[in-house]
Amino acid sequence: MRTELLTLNQERNVTLTAYLQETGGAFSYISKRPAILILPGGGYQYCSDREADPVAMPYLKAGYQVFILRYSVKKDAVWPNPLKDYEQAMTLIRSKREEWNVYGDRIAVLGFSAGGHLAGCAATMAENKPNAAILGYAVTRGEDVQMCESTAPDVISAVTEETCPCFVFATCNDQLVAVENSVNFLQALAQKGVTFESHIYAYGPHGFSTGDTSVQNREIPLCSRVPDWVEDSIGWLKDVLGDFGENTMTEPVCKAHVSGDYDTFLSWDCTFGYLRNYAGAETVMTPFLAWLEANKDMLAEKIGPAAQELVRKNGMEGLYFMADSRSFREILNHTGMTKAEKQQIEEALEKIPNER
Incomplete structure (x- = not known):
């Protein structure tokens, strides 16, 4: 030294x-x-x-x-x-x-x-x-x-x-x-x-x-x-x-922001609430929200008893209350969609600039 x-x-x-x-x-x-x-x-x-x-x-x-x-x-x-x-x-x-x-x-x-x-x-x-x-x-x-x-x-x-x-x-x-x-x-x-x-x-x-x-x-x-x-x-x-790798630094495991809401482009790491209210994401979110409306009881059951009770009392607003602060990735993982279907949604989101 x-x-x-x-x-x-x-x-x-x-x-x-x-x-x-x-x-x-x-x-x-x-x-x-x-x-x-x-x-x-x-x-x-x-x-x-x-x-x-x-x-x-x-x-x-x-x-x-x-x-x-x-x-x-x-x-x-x-x-x-x-x-x-x-x-x-x-x-x-x-x-x-x-x-x-x-x-x-x-x-x-x-x-x-x-x-x-x-x-x-x-x-x-x-x-x-x-x-x-x-x-x-x-x-x-x-x-x-x-x-x-x-x-x-x-x-x-x-x-x-x-x-x-x-x-x-x-x-x-x-x-x-x-x-x-x-x-x-x-x-x-x-x-x-x-x-x-x-x-x-x-x-x-x-x-x-x-x-x-x-x-x-x-x-x-x-x-x-x-x-x-x-x-x-x-x-x-x-x-x-990141940590020491072989003549390089490994990729950080913790991002600079707590969610993808602050990234340059949208992704399924954004919170569900941010995406469903983001004006530029309608082409991706509108069909998903329609699917969600039809399957809200199934999704609430997968999230847990508290979600079930909120949906029973408040319908979609109850589900949003439980889901909005969660990453869209987590919500998708509860839907039963195939890997290819989820990947299609992710690829579509990644093309949309995030203009906060």
């Missing part, structure tokens, strides 16, 4: 530390690696060393190229300087992906506290967004972050369907950054259908980093499960970015 220290902005003392692992040779099955960009916390007054190198090590062990950005702080933290620092760092990493043996489409960002605010901004409003974001006890509410830096923006209102998948962890009794910062951010992700994983631990202080005794004073009560966030986040990254 080699280490490089690059100065991104000398005037504001912005630096990027790169920890670059070997590929090829003893790692003959690895030609490139995924990467993670770490943004330490520090209330936009400094970049905490406790949330820099100690955090880098587990991701190096997991096979990642690791970068640590020490962004603009104190008087230089006026917005949008920190976000510009992130943009410059991410642009540099992706531009040097061949030299640094990085998969340009497999780069995550990890931020803590104020660095978590910056990671949230990267995930929601950056031009050069990460492919995944990990936010640790992050400040996301505008009124909270502006206590540290008055020009910093609200993250929650910036969440859109284009926000990348997020992993969020915090503690319930954080007395510096209220847990509502994480909870409200998660609610915004859910409203936009963005994939996320969350770990809100029962208790622990702000700024616990990895939770190891080497970085956290154990005289302060800390939930014993807090350190699990590190391995959990690495496992989650494998789900949303």
